[in-house]
Amino acid sequence: MSKVEFGDRLAESTHNFSAQSLNHQSQAKIQAKGNFDTDIAIIGAGVHALTLTMHLLQKRQDLREKILVFDPSGDWLTQWHRQFAAQEIPHLRSPIVHHPDPNPFALRRFAETHPNELFPPYDLPSTKLFRDFCQNAIASQQLSERLMAAKVISLEPILSPRRGFRLGLSHGKSITAKRVVLATNNSIKQIPHWVERIAPNYPSDRLVHSSDLNLASQRLAGETILIVGGGLTSGHLALGAIARGAKVLLLSRRQFKEKLFDADAGWLGPKYLKGFHAETNWEKRREMVLTARDGGSMTPSVMTQLRREHHQGRLEFHPECEVAQAQWHSSYWQIACTDGMELTCDHLWLATGTRFDAKAEPLLHQIMEQYPQPLINGFPILDEHLRWHDCELFIMGGLAALRVGPTARNISGARMASDRIVPALTKSTIRSFKF
Known part of the structure; x- marks a missing residue:
C-alpha cells in the first residue's frame, strides 16, 4: 500500500469507521513486507497524549504523518473537560507554566x-483559560487530523518479520504500529472495603464514586450528602452539593490537610528528584512516591470556602473518622463509624481517589505475557525513556511513577514524561535496557 493510499484511508476515517484500518488480507501483505500502518500510535487523547504530540512535533515536524492518536471520543481532552465540568472545578491546581505546549511561557502569553x-497565589489558570488555550493549540497545529475516533481494546505484540504491535479497535478492525505510547488514564477506582459488605438492595444513584458523578444532573435540595475523602475532589463536590441546597457531612480518616499543590513543589525540579533518581531500590522509590503524595489535601481557597459553609451550618467536618458499616434502610443510609459515632444521610459519595496497577490494565495483558517484567506494587520498572522491557511500548501517566516521580499523573508529569520519550521516538539509535 502506498503512502498516498494510506493517507486517503486516514482522511476517509473521520467519516467512515470501516475505512479506519486495513482488512485482514491487506494486513497480511503488510506483515509479509515487514511494514506497518503507522510508525507511532498514541493510545488516548488526554493531556499526556497532547503534551507528547506537541513535544514530538516541535522536535520533528516530519513525524506528523507518522503519528496516529486513538480515542473513543474522537476529540482531544474529552474526558478532561468532562471531569472538570462534572465537578464544577473553577481552576487548575497547577501553576501557569504547566500545560501541553513545549514553551513554558505559552499559556502566560x-x-x-x-x-x-488567573487565580492567586501562583497564577493558577481558570478551567476556561486552559480549555481555550489547548483548543487553540490543537487547531493551530491541526492535531485533530491525526486523531481517530476508535477505542483500542487490545494490544498484541508482533514478533516477525519486524517487531511491532497490532491494535485491535472497538469496531472490529485493527491497525499495526511500529511503536506505541500508552497515554490513557489507566487508574482504578479505590473502593473502601466496607462498601463490599453492603447488601445490594440500594438504588444505584445513592452510592456513587466521585469519578461517576455529575453535579449538574443532581437534585439535592433538602438532602444530606455524606462524602468520604479528604482530598480536593471531596471539597469541590461538597461545595457543589451545598450550592444545590444540600447539607454535607465530610468524613476523612485523617485530619483535613491544607496544601496548595498535591505534591511539594520540590518534586518539580532537582530539589527532590535528584535523590529520587539516585535511589536504585525500586521498593524505596515506590515508598517515596506514596510519601510525597501523602493522601488527599485541600487547597487553601477551597478550605476557606468549606469553613465558611461550616460556620453557616451547611457542612460538618468529621476528621479521623472511618466508616465501619453502612446499611440502606429503604430511603436513607445508616452509617456506623469506627469511633462509635452514627450518622444518617440520603447519599453516599466516595471521593476516595484512584490507584494504579499494570495487572489491571487490559491493554497490557498480552504485553506482560510476551515481555514479562517485575512489578513493584503494580508499577512497572520502565527504562529511562519510559519504555516497557525489551519492546517499543512507552508508558505515560501514573504507571510511570517509578521513573517520573510523584507527579507522573499530573500535567507536570506529562512534560517530564515527554522529555524522556521524545528522544527515543526521534532517535532510532536509542535502545531499551534489558534486565
Missing part, C-alpha cells in the same frame, strides 16, 4: 488576551 482568568 495566551492569558494576556484573556483577562481575569
